Amino acid sequence: MSDMTLERFTEILDAYGADPARWPEGERAAATAFAEARQDLADPLLAQAASLDSALGGHALPTASDALAEKIAGSARMRNRAKQRDWRGLIWRGLGFAGVTLAGATAGALLVATLMPMSMPGDEDHVITAFDSAF
């Protein structure tokens, strides 16, 4: 109580209302003690704050409909399906790219094999052998 002044108590009520549960945690005990010790000062302030709290508390809202909740949950399912499609697409595109690369490499190898004169293994040995045998 000693570290709570009337000025600070008034500021707390002005900002947070009359319910101690809504007061700043670090000052709650001191403010509550002040309210008990100085009821002559605190009670009119508490009554004024409680009156506004009561008016605000009367503002009720309709509950969220099941249809809205289902729509939102459905949006998560749709997103997951779209993500799976993206992954599948990526995998197929990857496989396609690998296939095209492999086909290109095979075709290139065949082309080289067809157009380039092939050196016969052993030809060089044969020439050397013939030369050697002449001397």
Added chain:
Amino acid sequence: MAEGDDRAVRAMVARKLPRLLGLATRMLGDRSEAEDVAQETFLRLWRQAPVWRRGEARLDTWLYRVTLNLCTDRLRKRRETYVADPPEQTDPDADPARGLAETERNDAVQAALDALPDRQREAIVLQYYQELSNIEAAAVMGIGVEALESLLSRARRALRAHLAGQRI
């Protein structure tokens, strides 16, 4: 959740939707727009879920901040579009069985909230209706506790003056 488990998604929606919808409805004063904002907030959550890192920021703080930003965007657009002729705000879910006095009280409080500057409305909705602590509310708004307190004091003063005129 990050793997998109359907039960986890439903549990998340059941837990978070009422509060986010309440926040957006009180910020916008329009149920239909608030539902759009809530849906958009969850869409952003689904996008964020796979890369969410625990401890990076509290989920609730992130959700409130996204919701508030979306509301602010809509309020700005609304002001730009309807400066001359503000739209009539009606509650499509209004329960006809609800008492007239209760409906009038609700409308009066919503009108008082609507009349607040945006930042004051954010402060009072987060602290009073969402029941966040002063530290949490300040974190969502990206301000210090002292600044929050100042906004709350001004908001409550303005609300009291507005409602006194309505005898609520």
